[in-house]
Amino acid sequence: MRRIVRKGAAADGVRRKDEGNPLADRLAMLESALDAVSEGVIITDEQGRIIYYNQALAKIEGLDGTRVVGRYLTDVYQVMPEKSEHLAATKSGRQFQEVAKHYFTADGRQVSLVASTYPVRREGRILGAFSVCRDVTRLKELLGESLRLQKELWAGDRGRAAPGNGTRYTFADLVHASPVMQNLLRQAEKAARTDCPVLVYGETGTGKEVLVQSLHNASARREQPFVGINCAAIPDALLESLLFGTVKGAFTGAVDSPGLLEQAGGGTLFLDEINSMSPALQAKLLRVVQERTFRRVGGRQEITVQCRIISSTNMDPWQCIRKGTLREDLYYRLAVLTLPIPPLRERPEDIEALVNHFINQYGKIYGQGRVRPAPELQEAFLRYHWPGNVRELKHVIESCLVMLEAGEEVITFQHLPACLRPRLTRSKVSGYVSAALRSGGSLQQMLEEVERQLIKEVLQKNQGNITRAAGALGVLRQNLQYRMRRLGIKAGAGGGD
Template identity: 40%
Template structure:
């Protein structure tokens, strides 16, 4: 029976899409799963029993994560490793490595490797394209089209808070001080960021945006600060985004997702105005205005230790907090009109507005996806249907059978028990969040600001179908 359990375990490990290596205390490979074989293109029979450096000659005792763990006996998590396989292909992996101990002695190590080669290649292509773009832009006249797309006229709304924010944003554009923009997903943070750049004296210089949550720490470091040839396997002399944005604006989105160890280096660049490429001992002077954005409460980023306190104060010189759509519902009719015109022009349609029923729904709906969700609802209706008015049957699924629970003249026949009404609203919000994140539990939980375990419990409790 134990043999059957062991066989089942091996079969399960071979289904895992991440590469798994196990070595003994001397560094010889004793296990190598199917995903590792596909990653390295090495037959299992040729790998088992051979030293890790024999199979991966481009690594060394200093660069191999698995040999570091054998030496120190300490685990490492999410460390990027770059190597060249025996075919000459450059491979990048994100490794987590654990020591295997017996009687307080390290007898081996287990490593889980995720292939991020394509991610690195695409990131480097983006940096190269950005470099070409901004080198070309230096030769353009000042009358040329700005590199950032939006300006303050593109921010739609007459809500008093939004009008105040536009005024503050325009004043912020007149200075070079760092700006931090806070707001939930879909509120339009980047519209403000680009508008500030396009109203500043840097508007004819580069505007570069980088999402700090999109890349692993090591990769993000080389993307931001650049690299020199030989700093890691496959590294080339390449400027980072700070150098490419010289004279212009660097927008760091979801700055609160940046790893803490990288925040220290960012703080140094902001203080000194100098950047050091990965693997270099030389520094380069840069003149870059940094605008950052967070998608959580501004008071929480330091309290929850998402951001170093000193970095927070360095970035948060000017603060703009964008309100959720549910707090500026008087702007919904204006936004609806704007989006209908936009997608009428794009799709060659002739919608003149929305029905009263749809407007009632829109005015009561909680809008967890904010302005972006409203735009997508209008885009969906205009793209898929024809007619004069957008009606309830034209709306995306989260609005189907959604009926306002209040009315200007109270109809007691539709009053529901409070717990039923709460469950209904929760169900609609969760379904909307799941749809927007392609049913990714972690992303959906972040979108509606609840712990992942709570979201999983709610999905089960409310009998929400999970794709």
């Protein structure tokens, strides 16, 4: 295999012997492309000698690429030959997908990667191997810190009146007015009185974790910790060690560390977006749910599961099964009870209650007094489809309160985020059309009704001033006056000009 020489390995100004060689030019272009990617790339020959090492990996590991190329893997890394994926791929031709690697470089730097290793073949012969690596060192540190703080919060607050178990929400935080949500809460309260596994499903932003935390706080496990993790946010190889824990020596750099199943104790473990978990890891979780025991990664001791497992998906679980993102056998184990949270567009009765709740919540934070949405804005809220559900509505209300001037008490379209304003305006116009359709009549009558409502609104925004209203509508003042007479519209007390 031709040895790839990094540009940085040669002294500046030295002319390469193979300059003008098409193969050398091609290798140089490939090298430049690999140096530009954000993932680390390392290539070794059949003896385990490093022949390429890109800049991204040099940054991750803190090594000098010019001193790495040409050396053997075992000289650069504290790794035994029998535990090297590169050497195993070269000898057996196997691929290693998404392997968690925790190791020390020769200079003692600890690194956590998720790497995929592949053999390189040509005409039936294995020439070497290469790995594509993603750095998860910082992610691992942040997850560990988050779990440590969550544990301290639970331990430090146990004697207080607040839940003090790693949660923030109870059923009282699920603001609603719709019958469908009232029925959902009745089902959740029944689920809280059992120990059955529960599967919650709903679109992003509907409040799945709020419901799950509330369920935990209404259960007999409320005094025990609540531990939640988003399966979609963590690489699968790292997720396994987080769930099950590790034993010292399981892999290079591994230490005795309890996983989330142990940290949850006799409380609740919440696996959010479980349909993002790989089928292989779902199979391991299935065994845990069936047998109620597990082993740490690299361990032999069977540990009894004491916690209750609650999971969630961001779509109908049967759709997940059909798409192959959720094992059917695991679904039957986790979905003894199912709680579907409907999207906000399917429960418009809740919108007004939520708007008032968020206005009250953020009004205290930003020092706003008695604030209310304008009637036309409230109507637009009811007609908007809210793709981000309750979370989107919450952020919109907070943004509006921030944009209010001192003394303003009415939220209007002008206070909305710029990206949302045209969408809500279109929703408002479609509302006029829907009202005209409901009124019946001929096409001409329905068009006149939509025109009447639009002109009335623009006049109201301009305090009845016909000149300004005509400018906003893009018509002449005389044209607007003619339309107003034809449609029976009066300018009102504020008009006149």
